Amino acid sequence: DAGVIQSPRHEVTEMGQEVTLRCKPISGHDYLFWYRQTMMRGLELLIYFNNNVPIDDSGMPEDRFSAKMPNASFSTLKIQPSEPRDSAVYFCASSPGRTTQYFGPGTRLTVL
Amino acid sequence: ELKVEQNPLFLSMQEGKNYTIYCNYSTTSDRLYWYRQDPGKSLESLFVLLSNGAVKQEGRLMASLDTKARLSTLHITAAVHDLSATYFCAVDDRSYGKLTFGQGTILTVHP
Numbered sequence: 170d171a172g173v174i175q176s177p178r179h180e181v182t183e184m185g186q187e188v189t190l191r192c193k194p195i196s197g198h199d200y201l202f203w204y205r206q207t208m209m210r211g212l213e214l215l216i217y218f219n220n221n222v223p224i225d226d227s228g229m230p231e232d233r234f235s236a237k238m239p240n241a242s243f244s245t246l247k248i249q250p251s252e253p254r255d256s257a258v259y260f261c262a263s264s265p266g267r268t269t270q271y272f273g274p275g276t277r278l279t280v281l
Numbered sequence: 282e283l284k285v286e287q288n289p290l291f292l293s294m295q296e297g298k299n300y301t302i303y304c305n306y307s308t309t310s311d312r313l314y315w316y317r318q319d320p321g322k323s324l325e326s327l328f329v330l331l332s333n334g335a336v337k338q339e340g341r342l343m344a345s346l347d348t349k350a351r352l353s354t355l356h357i358t359a360a361v362h363d364l365s366a367t368y369f370c371a372v373d374d375r376s377y378g379k380l381t382f383g384q385g386t387i388l389t390v391h392p
Contacts, residue, residue: 202380211382211384262324268329270314
């Protein structure tokens with residue numbers, strides 16, 4: 170199995186631009202999670218989906234952040250407009266139910 | 282709100298020595314996970330502990346769970362340099378699948 174796939178792996182953009190991060194979960198996994206990791210705040214859960222439906226988005230920092238899961242094999246996290254404080258590593262993870270979450274390689278986002 | 286605290290946050294060890302990382306959490310839970318993260322890399326699952334008294338071992342690492350004390354430990358035996366990494370514990374708050382992570386313990390093993 171290819172594992173969780175994320176793209177791009179690195180993104181550098183300027184403040185005010187739209188950023189879209191993509192995730193393909195492991196086939197058969199019905200849960201998908203988006204996390205953000207920074208030195209200051211550690212690992213934070215932003216949002217998670219079950220069977221493509223958003224279950225808890227209480228971790229999404231502001232309205233500038235949105236996430237979708239149009240089908241079982243694809244999810245996006247969008248930031249519009251981006252700000253320098255959004256710079257972080259964004260991880261996508263998936264799991265087959267209430268069990269171990271498998272993390273993707275992450276997207277390192279830098280907003281100038 | 283579930284809180285998860287690890288200690289120590291930084292651990293410098295000599296090769297061959299033993300040490301323990303502690304993970305305390307604030308509310309009832311029956312599932313706890315340990316992950317490893319190498320610098321610049323993703324998180325890799327090490328252990329899942331599913332019940333009180335659960336003990337799992339893999340190589341030089343052993344994890345245990347005491348749900349009554351709300352405490353998990355990750356014990357390192359005869360440390361080697363390859364164990365240098367950041368170790369996270371994560372607790373399932375029973376909100377089906379949602380995990381809360383500790384701050385992480387940065388482990389450095391010296392010759």
